[in-house]
Amino acid sequence: MSAIDNELVNRTAPPGSMRYFSLLYSPEERREVVLALYVIDAEIRESAKSASHDVAHTRLTWWRAETDRLINGNPQHPATRLLHERASGDRAVFAKLHEMLAAADMDLARMTFTNQQELRAYCSRSGGAIQELIASQLVAPGALDEAVRAAANKLGVGIRMTEVVRDLRQDAYDGNVYLPLDLLDKHELKTEHLRAREVDSKLKDALRVVRETAIAELALPSRGSQTEHLRPVFVLAALHRKLLDRIAARNYDVATERIELGPLQKPWTAWLAARKA
Template identity: 85%
Template sequence: MSTLENELINRTAPPGSMRYFSLLYSPEDKREIVLALYAIETEIRESAKSASHDVAHTRLTWWRAETDRLINNNAQHPATRVLSERASGDRSLFNKLHEVLAGADMDLARMTFSNQQELRAYCSRSGGAIQELIAALLVQPGTLDEATRAAANKLGVGIRMAEIVRDLRQDAYDGNVYLPLDLLDRHELKTDHLRAREVDPKLKSALSSIRESATAELALPLRGPQTEHLRPIYVLAALHRKLLDHIAARHYDVATQRIELGPLQKPWTAWRAARRA
């Protein structure tokens, strides 16, 4: 039984969600650690999305201090207390949360990205860092090797890119434009195209380009001595890869609704990914 409050769990990984299936295929003795990291990621992202800029800034500042408290074994938040109590080894690895916070700062600042390389660097912080940290804790008491670290971050980049495609219109309404500016220029797109109730054919072409990049990131890495520990990350990556396929099959109609995988697609996709991991 998790020591985290039900309200936090339901915001983090509600039953039937993609994170729910990632947790389902996590090692039982590490499941609450993975859940705690997803909860922290949720809290940080929601902090950056606060309606008030001052409130968002204050909450992110608190999370910076809480990350330092976690490293110094003085955590206050229920999720960081779980990590403090259950994680072993070098506590400095929790510095990785500062990269997640850097990604949230970019969200709060409504930063734009000139090209694909800049977008990927953002996704490495916003999505890759948390998967890297999950991988590091899953291999404990061992130490994460460089190949596995890079693989986990790469899958996290693809997961974040898939979210950007899915949430395009809502993000644009919130003032966040994640598509690279050179991609928008190449397809003669303006911000209004991202907020429109119908997806312009030129925007569909741009989204197809992001999907190709995301799919390449989500490709399973070569097998290594530690990759067997990445099963929950593989499952989450496979679900987002399937989500991208589903969005493409729906002709990138991300304007009229938030496209999600169906109730049968998720467990089947997760089971197959777990079998291959």
């Protein structure tokens, strides 16, 4: 599928994964560039999850320097080298990777969020920035128009919020509490509720609030001159909307297992979304 090492590809978008279907519906001439961006996103996120804080800090520092090398035309990583060779438009657009690195710093610091606005700002950096970059390459060599840029970021916010709901218990075990503190206080929840093997009814109410917010973020934008290029982003957003439906149907039981879409749901949902795009 790509000049990028197969191990990196399989860690980033293994066959059958939601990102796999996003890539499947990417234009063939843009697919490797989209994959490279997904690889970088995965590498940055994994860096923040390193068992050693010092190792994580070192890796994120390297990625900051690598981002600057990419912008200046001398990258080292296989994914950034591919972007250097095949990406279209001004390389300065890749400064957006610094937003993703800022979100990774927040993950590493185990930062908490006071309210939904702060959570959304984090999701805009963590999930929105990567979808902005993908959108910029899908419309290249033309410039990304502001309304489409904002729409791509908004979908990325919804995608990241969906992950927050799905991965609640594992994130809490890792020391990351993404649910806003005012929401936890309102529902009289403590960190131990997030780590419990059963999801308390009060926690289900809190998760329902985040799910509803995520659904609003995942609403597709009105059609415009550039939106027809965003099929891979729309496919990924549709898969996450369907995942939110499945989580709700499972009564928010995100503690006993990692809820996923079934092997038939993913290709069918992706195909429908691609057809409507």
